[in-house]
Amino acid sequence: MPILSTTITEAPQGALSSLRTRFSGHGLTLSILLLCLVLSIPVLTIFYSVFSSSDGVWEHLANTVLSDYISQSALLMVGVGLSVLVLGIGPAWLVTMTKFPGSRILEWALVLPLAMPAYIIAYTYTGMLDVGGPLQSWIRDTFDVRYGDYWFPEIRSVGGAITMLSLVLYPYVYLLTRTAFIEQSVCVLEVSRTLGASPFKAFSRVAIPLARPAIIAGLSLVLMETLADYGTVQYFGVSAFTSGIFRTWFGLGSPTAAAQLAAVLMIFILLLVLAEHWSRAKARYHHTSNKYTRLPRIELRGWKRLGAMVYCYLPVLLGFLIPFVQLSLWAVETWDLLDRSSFLTLFGNSLKLASVTAGIALALALFITYSKRLRPGLILRSIVRVLSLGYAIPGTVIAVGVLIPFAWFDNTLDAWMRASFDVSTGLLFSGTLVAVVFAYLVRFLPVSMNTLDAGLGKIKPTMDDVGRSLGLRPLQILRRVHIPVMRGSLLTAALLVFVDVLKELPATLILRPFNFNTLAIRTYELANQERLAEASSTALMIVLAGIIPVIILSLTISKSRPGYESST
């Protein structure tokens, strides 16, 4: 057998067709590699900054505030981390395994706080709980005391920030843990019961350990968001990393030191990314069985029922309903103060930015994920993985990483053009919407990419083969098979990016053109001018938009489990 002894390098085929496939193959990979490189500019800039000099600012920071930034951020992480575990795991178990009045509604309602950006809930509660707010006024009127005569917790504090962040971030832990509980085989729980474990013991000794990877993954996401938060810590005057980066840049005027600070923050983020990846990889081995039966829900009675209801309703109430109602009341109250035309401009600006970004992100994501499908290989897989890290990078860090190279590029080009042609090009990228959209893409492209990747993954490869055997070329297959089948994923991908852009604050704040405002920026400005009630109409718009992805998420989850039927 001669074939077996010769080494095989390449299948013989027509020279021309071989050239064509090879060229387009490399062209595809190259263009995606280039895209990946461009999108990595911010992170590369941040890491590069470590090697540049900040003219003593870094030393100054290290001697004075750096320890504050680290300790305050660490305190935030510990506080938020512990709170979200309590707020997330318990309700996830209760709504999955037990029945009590409203438990089916709570299944999705518990995710609602995700619609509430942390800075908005912080502004709302400040308005309610501050000295001049309704609660403290009521206390003073009722008990006839004056400010300072009674104890009342100060919301503008680390404790306040922990509370606010926990109330809106716990859904990450809730969602992932609940999915883990749903995917667990009921049998292992029943086996543990037959072995003499009480329901609570079955929960703590079987269900929780099996769900541990999911819990850790959820927790890592929460901590990433905690580190990324700027609006809340800035408003409450907490010296966390993000507020430090702002202060260093705009207060001390040192972009390099700000970037160096961002680099330190990135180390924390990187650890969290690793924790998340590790636990997700582990989660795969924790599927105990492929047999699913309907989950037996235990009907709760008496004080147990009451306890479960308080436990599960409270997060929704505090994290969504109360602030939502308060915002609505304010919006009605300040209706007459609202400047309709400027509101419409804000709305238009936000809409424009969000839809342009969503459109570009969708096109790029489709291009990348489709190439990965056509030419599965290590290079494209790794690129997709690198790109998906963008979501972990705080908006503040991305903004710093975008502004430095863009400003350098603009200045260099301008200087060169002036020297060579006596023409000033001015600012081409920095301070324009190009920079803003670029930063959004770095952060939110992963969102659309992951959605499309999952959508495409559900289309079996044989579907492509059928198309080809029936005489269709790859692009025709994309048009006639893939796009119609994954219409849902395409819509979801676009919507998720759209809403994320609408909510985004720090990157927009740093990169926006002068006098260009969005709903989020206006909310931030009004709140910082202590016009909290007036901030409500823009805030409410953002929250309402934020509800869309929550609905999508809930729908996806209830469909995810074979044999699991949601109440209809």
Next chain:
Amino acid sequence: MNPVLELNDVAVALEGNVIVHGISMQLQEGMIGCLLGPSGCGKTTLLRAIAGFEKALEGEIRIAGQAVSNQSSCLPVEKRQVGMVFQDYALFPHLSVKENIAFGLSGMSGAQKNKRVEELARMLKIHEYLHTYPHRLSGGQQQRVAVARAMAPKPRILLLDEPFASLDVELREEIAREIRQVLKQDGITAILVSHNQFEAFAMADEIGVMRAGELMQWSSPFDLYHQPSNPYVADFVGEGVFLHGTAVDAYRVETALGMLDDAQPHGYEQGTTVMVLIRPDDVIHDDNSSNTAKVIEKAFRGSQYLYTLELADGTRILSLVPSHHRHAQGEMIGIHIEMDHLVAFNLV
């Protein structure tokens, strides 16, 4: 008559590993062929190479006389005019049954398309579901839609990859026979891949047994069973045992069962020790026979028992016996041998 499918010394490699090699076969127009073999023998890879999803490393593939793959060229799938039915059917979930079947029909008027779809739907008994969507169909119905979709553009050859593997065991042979009828009715040449010999027998006119990337034998089901060309095929197809024997002359072999003979010369020199294939249906239970064997085991198969018998010298053979003959284990029963062909191989 020109063959519709012709393979000449074809080899296929996946990621540098040679999966199948030295494959040569022909399939005449209107015939149904089957690549039969255990999983991992390379039968699906060969089928995908015929379709054009994999490139042939060596050799030549001709479809209806046209070289679709050889040393100098390789025609892409979409230009080969082959139809393919996949194991998981891969129906398009966003299209109705009718739209699925019409998917590959191009360059036809609407009326012509409708006519072809109707025709196929009636043949495959799915015309009542034309406006239904695939997820509402049973497995068997989905399979018929997949077959109809592949047949619609009148491919030069229809390729079926484990088409019955996802169906209930009870349904497989019945559906295989039905599909065979439809293919014959439409005059389509087809080749299927299967690991199940009963499916292969029910569906195919010609069967190729594959083992570790090689085609062991390509012949009719009857010849495969009664005249296997090597011990592997003999063992893989049907049941049976090998008995040691010695060639007495050009026609006869002496075994523990006595003298066995054939009208054709067996081709071994006098005195050679050979292995003789004994099928269970060659061993007939006969109470009057002086030749006896001890019942060691018996397996009830409805109309018949499959007895495992031990001969005087300890050799074991199988025998199919009508089930009203009930004998206990350990009992001695009479047998005689009735075989049309003496199948003998060299000792391995």
